[in-house]
Amino acid sequence: MRQKLITSIITNAENLSTAAANLLNILSTFYDTNKIPFDIKSTICSTDSSTSQVISRIHATVGIITEFNHSTRADLVPLYILTNLQSAIEDTKNSIINLCKKIEHLKKSEGGLRSFNYSNFQAQTNNGNMHNLEENFRSIYNSCETLLIKFFECLHILKPRSAYSFQAAASALSSIIDDANEKLTSLKKSLNQISISENNLVSKEEESAKHLEEIKRLKNDSDNDRKTIADYLAQSTQGKTSIQAILEDASKLQSTVNSYQEKFNIFEKKMNDREHQFAVGSADLAALIQLFESQKSEISNIINKSNKMLKSATVAGLASNFMTIKDQLTDELSKARLAFYVGIFFLTISALPLFAFVLMPILQPVIRSIFPETAFEFSNYAPNSSENAWQYLGQVLARITILLPAAWFVSFATIRHSSLFRLREHYSYKYSMAVAVEGFKQQAPIYEQEIAALVLEQLAFNPADKLNQSKDKNDINAPGISGFLLKKIRSKIDSIVSEERK
Numbered sequence: 001m002r003q004k005l006i007t008s009i010i011t012n013a014e015n016l017s018t019a020a021a022n023l024l025n026i027l028s029t030f031y032d033t034n035k036i037p038f039d040i041k042s043t044i045c046s047t048d049s050s051t052s053q054v055i056s057r058i059h060a061t062v063g064i065i066t067e068f069n070h071s072t073r074a075d076l077v078p079l080y081i082l083t084n085l086q087s088a089i090e091d092t093k094n095s096i097i098n099l100c101k102k103i104e105h106l107k108k109s110e111g112g113l114r115s116f117n118y119s120n121f122q123a124q125t126n127n128g129n130m131h132n133l134e135e136n137f138r139s140i141y142n143s144c145e146t147l148l149i150k151f152f153e154c155l156h157i158l159k160p161r162s163a164y165s166f167q168a169a170a171s172a173l174s175s176i177i178d179d180a181n182e183k184l185t186s187l188k189k190s191l192n193q194i195s196i197s198e199n200n201l202v203s204k205e206e207e208s209a210k211h212l213e214e215i216k217r218l219k220n221d222s223d224n225d226r227k228t229i230a231d232y233l234a235q236s237t238q239g240k241t242s243i244q245a246i247l248e249d250a251s252k253l254q255s256t257v258n259s260y261q262e263k264f265n266i267f268e269k270k271m272n273d274r275e276h277q278f279a280v281g282s283a284d285l286a287a288l289i290q291l292f293e294s295q296k297s298e299i300s301n302i303i304n305k306s307n308k309m310l311k312s313a314t315v316a317g318l319a320s321n322f323m324t325i326k327d328q329l330t331d332e333l334s335k336a337r338l339a340f341y342v343g344i345f346f347l348t349i350s351a352l353p354l355f356a357f358v359l360m361p362i363l364q365p366v367i368r369s370i371f372p373e374t375a376f377e378f379s380n381y382a383p384n385s386s387e388n389a390w391q392y393l394g395q396v397l398a399r400i401t402i403l404l405p406a407a408w409f410v411s412f413a414t415i416r417h418s419s420l421f422r423l424r425e426h427y428s429y430k431y432s433m434a435v436a437v438e439g440f441k442q443q444a445p446i447y448e449q450e451i452a453a454l455v456l457e458q459l460a461f462n463p464a465d466k467l468n469q470s471k472d473k474n475d476i477n478a479p480g481i482s483g484f485l486l487k488k489i490r491s492k493i494d495s496i497v498s499e500e501r502k
Contacts, residue, residue, distance in 0.1 A: 001079075002074050002075055002077060002079065002082060003069075003074050003075075005079075005082045005083075005086070006068050006069055006071075006074055006077075006082065007069060008086065009065060009068065009082065009085055009086050009089065010065060010066050010068060010069060012086060012089045012090060012093070013061075013062040013065040013066065013089055014062065014066065015093060016058060016062055016089050016092055016093045016096070017058065017059055017062040019093050019096045019097055019100070020055045020058045020059060020096060022096075022100060023055065023096050023099065023100055024040070024055060026100050026103050026104070027040055027051070027103070030103055030107070030113055031112070031113060032113045032114060032115050032116060033113075033114050033115070033126075038116065039118065040052040040055075042118040044121070044134075044137045044138060044141050045119075045120060045121050045134045045137075045138065046134075046138065047138065047141045049141060051137065051140075054140060054141055054144050057144055057148065058092065058144060058147070061147060061148065061151050064151075064155065065151070068154075068158050071158040071159065073157055073158050073159070074158070076157055077154060077157045077158060081150070081153050081154050081157070082154065084150045084153070085147075085150040085151060085153070085154050087150075088143065088146045088147040088149075088150040088151075089147060091143045091146065091147075092140070092143040092144055092146075092147050094143075095136070095139040095140045095143045096140055098136060098139070099133070099136040099137065099139075099140060102131075102133065102136055106123060106125055106131060110125035110126065110127055110129060110131070111125055111126030111127045112125065112126050113125060113126075114126050120132075120134060121133045121134035121137055122134075322427050322428075322430045322431035322434055323431050325427045326424055326427040326428050326431055329420055329423050329424040329427060330424060332420050333417065333420040333421055333424055336413060336416045336417040336420050337417055339409075339413040339416070339417075340410065340413035340414060340417050342413075343406065343409040343410035343412075343413045344410060346405075346406040346409060346410075347403065347406035347407060347409075347410050349406075350402050350403045350405070350406040351403055351406075
């Protein structure tokens with residue numbers, strides 16, 4: 001198990017060495033505008049090492065790791081040490097790969113490197129953008145440091161033969177990389193100068209060849225020109241005559257053109273005036289359209305406000321009317337209650353003769369025993385024993401007849417009080433519904449129509465029609481048009497509810 005893991009570590013270490021070598025190749029071709037490659041000897045920010053030193057450490061470490069398979073202590077290494085070493089190798093390789101990808105991106109997508117600031121590792125590309133590479137280089141440095149820690153933990157146990165020359169190999173490799181980089185830089189500078197000189201020589205050679213051809217052509221032309229000078233002289237004489245005629249025609253044409261120029265100037269002035277008028281008209285039209293849009297929005301706002309005011313006025317009118325009726329009913333209820341109390345008082349006064357006539361035979365012995373010296377004649381109020389039963393019954397009925405007006409008055413006051421109380425409660429309920437309907441609509445806007453229908457149903461009936469109805473009778477019948485509207489609204493609500501249930 002551990003031997004297989006060591007083999008996997010060696011394979012990953014070789015891949016890490018390949019990635020480090022690839023990084024050196026990429027950095028060697030990472031030119032600025034002066035064709036100077038990246039300086040791998042410069043110290044990475046906030047560290048004590050340069051890029052070449054870090055890469056030399058990686059190569060030296062990989063060189064020793066490749067000898068781990070010859071160690072005889074593979075089974076003595078703790079598994080977590082090998083796992084940590086493999087993880088450190090992967091992290092270092094990923095850091096190098098990320099830096100390589102970023103440099104390739106700067107070359108291809110950003111137009112290449114313009115300048116590089118080694119004090120803060122800021123790279124400016126040819127398109128003017130600034131890119132911070134400090135984090136990438138520091139990531140390689142940190143992962144390399146972690147790799148060294150994990151490497152020495154494993155090296156202490158495995159101890160291959162090549163482990164004892166690590167410092168010398170790392171130093172030598174670092175110096176070799178630095179020297180190679182310096183030589184490569186100087187060679188590239190020389191190559192650039194040679195290329196520039198070669199280009200200059202080639203351009204001068206091409207230019208001299210062109211001059212030679214031009215000289216030959218001029219020589220041939222001069223020989224031919226000597227032969228044709230006489231012909232040219234005759235032709236020039238004829239041409240002079242033709243030119244004079246053409247000059248006269250040109251003068252006439254110039255005068256004609258001048259006249260047309262004046263007309264054209266007048267026409268151009270008119271066109272400018274029309275364009276100015278068109279621009280003014282366009283501006284006025286735009287202002288008119290803007291004014292129309294603003295007035296349209298204002299009218300829409302006014303219509304919305306008027307609708308809200310109409311709703312509020314309707315609700316306020318209903319609520320005010322219901323409140324007025326409720327206050328009037330409250331006053332009438334107070335008067336009915338007072339009339340009820342007065343009726344009770346009259347009923348009590350009217351019942352006293354009957355009370356005395358019925359109870360006086362019973363109370364007479366008791367009063368005589370308590371007050372023997374009283375001079376009150378009970379015979380005037382008590383029934384006479386000599387009278388027969390019909391006379392006694394007649395006297396009782398006569399006294400009951402006295403009670404009838406008072407009893408009727410009390411009954412009337414009671415019924416009136418009950419009716420007024422029910423009317424007041426009805427109008428209080430209507431007032432509450434009228435005041436709260438807008439609040440219900442705002443709290444549940446999706447049920448606005450249903451709320452309006454239910455409130456209309458509660459406000460449509462006349463409370464006076466319900467005073468003498470049975471309590472078990474349904475309050476669904478409203479008079480006139482309101483009853484017809486309520487039936488339509490209820491049927492619509494029932495259809496909506498049935499569809500929602502389905």
